[in-house]
Amino acid sequence: MRIVFFGAPGSGKGTQATLLKSTFGIPHISTGDLLRGHVARGTALGLKAKAVMEAGQLVSDELVLGMLEDRLAEADAAPGFILDGYPRNLAQADALGALLARIDQPLDVVVKLNVPNEAILERCAKRFAAEGRKDDNPDVVRGRLAVYAEQTAPVAAFYARTGKLVEVDGVGELAEVSARVLAAVRSAA
Numbered sequence: 001m002r003i004v005f006f007g008a009p010g011s012g013k014g015t016q017a018t019l020l021k022s023t024f025g026i027p028h029i030s031t032g033d034l035l036r037g038h039v040a041r042g043t044a045l046g047l048k049a050k051a052v053m054e055a056g057q058l059v060s061d062e063l064v065l066g067m068l069e070d071r072l073a074e075a076d077a078a079p080g081f082i083l084d085g086y087p088r089n090l091a092q093a094d095a096l097g098a099l100l101a102r103i104d105q106p107l108d109v110v111v112k113l114n115v116p117n118e119a120i121l122e123r124c125a126k127r128f129a130a131e132g133r134k135d136d137n138p139d140v141v142r143g144r145l146a147v148y149a150e151q152t153a154p155v156a157a158f159y160a161r162t163g164k165l166v167e168v169d170g171v172g173e174l175a176e177v178s179a180r181v182l183a184a185v186r187s188a189a
């Protein structure tokens with residue numbers, strides 16, 4: 001099963017992907033988590049990405065694609081994966097299509113979590129208080145939402161045209177949203 005989780009920052013992609021991962025026994029691959037790992041380890045990639053991430057902007061397509069390609073080549077991703085945070089613009093969607101065609105692993109479904117901006121600002125403010133992620137600072141979140149609207153949202157229309165997009169209401173109790181996500185994935189796969 002090959003799934004892309006799609007939605008604005010703070011829409012719950014990571015949380016839902018983590019829950020789904022045990023249901024399907026496939027890894028949750030978050031480009032944000034991979035990048036934060038590079039920053040924490042102080043790798044060359046992490047050094048390039050740090051300031052861009054803290055400002056809530058997108059890291060270069062080339063750097064993220066190389067990192068993703070390496071991750072997808074690991075053995076645990078052979079039976080499938082849940083991708084979270086990629087693709088984030090149309091160029092990345094094209095690159096992902098080409099990469100998956102090359103390794104003969106086409107996507108099964110793209111799940112889009114719909115959450116209004118006000119709810120996102122609230123969630124990120126809570127996460128900022130709990131985890132202190134610099135990019136959860138309310139001003140940066142507004143910028144990330146603008147980046148999402150300009151660059152990432154058009155990717156949904158791209159997947160809608162392929163017939164792979166399923167939209168899920170991401171507002172509600174965790175268990176409710178998970179049940180909706182699971183039903184959406186099962187109906188599409």
Ligand code: AMP
Pocket residue numbers: 009010031032033035052053054056057058059060061064084085086087088092135144
């Ligand atoms: P996330 O945890 O998915 O919200 O990602 C945190 C930050 O990592 C983003 O605001 C970007 O700076 C960077 N990032 C994550 N995924 C990507 C991507 N696919 N393309 C470019 N930058 C990314």
